[in-house]
Amino acid sequence: MTLRAPSVDVSPQPWTGRYDGDGPAHARHWQRVQALTGAVETDGRAAVVVGFASDAGVARNKGRVGAAAGPAAIRAALGPLAVHDGRVLADAGDVRVEDDALEAGQARFGAAVASLIDDGALTLGLGGGHEIAFASYLGVAGSARVATEGARWGVLNLDAHFDLRDEENPSSGTPFLQMAREEKAKGRELNYAVLGISRPNNTPVLFEEADSLGVKYLLDEDCTREAAEKFVAEFLDGLDALYLTIDLDVMPAAVAPGVSAPAAYGVPLELINAVCRQVAASGKLLHVDVAELNPSFDIDGRTAKVAARLLDTIVGAALTV
Numbered sequence: 001m002t003l004r005a006p007s008v009d010v011s012p013q014p015w016t017g018r019y020d021g022d023g024p025a026h027a028r029h030w031q032r033v034q035a036l037t038g039a040v041e042t043d044g045r046a047a048v049v050v051g052f053a054s055d056a057g058v059a060r061n062k063g064r065v066g067a068a069a070g071p072a073a074i075r076a077a078l079g080p081l082a083v084h085d086g087r088v089l090a091d092a093g094d095v096r097v098e099d100d101a102l103e104a105g106q107a108r109f110g111a112a113v114a115s116l117i118d119d120g121a122l123t124l125g126l127g128g129g130h131e132i133a134f135a136s137y138l139g140v141a142g143s144a145r146v147a148t149e150g151a152r153w154g155v156l157n158l159d160a161h162f163d164l165r166d167e168e169n170p171s172s173g174t175p176f177l178q179m180a181r182e183e184k185a186k187g188r189e190l191n192y193a194v195l196g197i198s199r200p201n202n203t204p205v206l207f208e209e210a211d212s213l214g215v216k217y218l219l220d221e222d223c224t225r226e227a228a229e230k231f232v233a234e235f236l237d238g239l240d241a242l243y244l245t246i247d248l249d250v251m252p253a254a255v256a257p258g259v260s261a262p263a264a265y266g267v268p269l270e271l272i273n274a275v276c277r278q279v280a281a282s283g284k285l286l287h288v289d290v291a292e293l294n295p296s297f298d299i300d301g302r303t304a305k306v307a308a309r310l311l312d313t314i315v316g317a318a319l320t321v
């Protein structure tokens with residue numbers, strides 16, 4: 001597969017980790033990741049990291065800022081993890097949102113993701129607040145697979161929140177309503193499912209918005225393993241392609257403290273990990289992103305480690321189908 005560096009202003013970031021030796025017996029992501037500059041020839045399908053270093057959406061949504069440092073923290077947690085298979089990982093670099101220039105940053109990220117999907121890559125977006133989701137949407141909807149070939153696609157959000165706020169100013173609380181409106185303008189309906197919704201953390205108006213848009217959702221309290229896998233299987237059934245977005249606040253605060261809005265209840269990590277594997281193993285996964293990591297509220301890097309572990313699960317399952 002030939003990967004080309006995106007034409008937007010990004011450059012591959014440093015990766016570090018423990019060194020035990022060279023060769024496959026000692027392999028860790030930091031040793032294997034390929035810097036995506038120019039054109040890179042890979043052995044089979046590659047997963048390509050694109051960061052979205054943005055505080056703008058959480059700031060606009062009156063949250064606790066710090067998510068712009070998320071991409072570097074996820075790389076630092078993923079770098080040391082061992083690699084047991086022939087997976088190929090590349091790093092395109094970070095799109096950086098300066099101050100409040102959110103829409104321009106989302107457009108740059110979308111362009112980068114679309115071109116990498118068109119090259120055949122599985123793209124991994126590292127947030128950033130959940131405003132990364134609208135940036136990801138621009139990439140998915142702009143890819144040839146969706147825009148030209150007309151793939152039936154949907155977005156599965158693992159999140160305690162709907163993020164369907166109706167606000168004049170787009171933020172980390174609005175991306176899925178923005179997507180629904182964009183799709184409507186194209187004469188289509190957004191296929192949107194959310195797993196992990198916390199009833200006390202979403203007001204009635206958000207449930208009404210979700211119902212009026214036909215959003216499928218599973219409450220955090222109803223997330224047994226069986227119910228979650230059935231929910232995801234039924235959503236996947238009607239689709240050719242999926243965009244998976246993981247808001248780390250879907251997990252309990254003890255597991256994911258490093259977010260703007262930690263969850264009192266949350267969906268257990270083992271269930272979120274199982275759903276990630278299920279989606280990646282379906283062969284339909286087009287793009288995934290991880291949102292809301294705020295390293296300044298993290299405890300001993302545990303949220304970053306969770307993000308890295310989930311990405312490791314996804315890449316392993318998606319590239320070995």
Ligand SMILES: N=CN[C@@H](CCC(=O)O)C(=O)O
Pocket residue numbers: 061063130161162163165172173201260261
């Ligand atoms: N990205 C979305 N965040 C949540 C935050 C909720 C909260 O601060 O309690 C939302 O807007 O609903």
Ligand SMILES: [Mn+2]
Pocket residue numbers: 159160161247249250261
């Ligand atoms: Mn959330």
Ligand SMILES: [Mn+2]
Pocket residue numbers: 130159161163172247
């Ligand atoms: Mn969210």
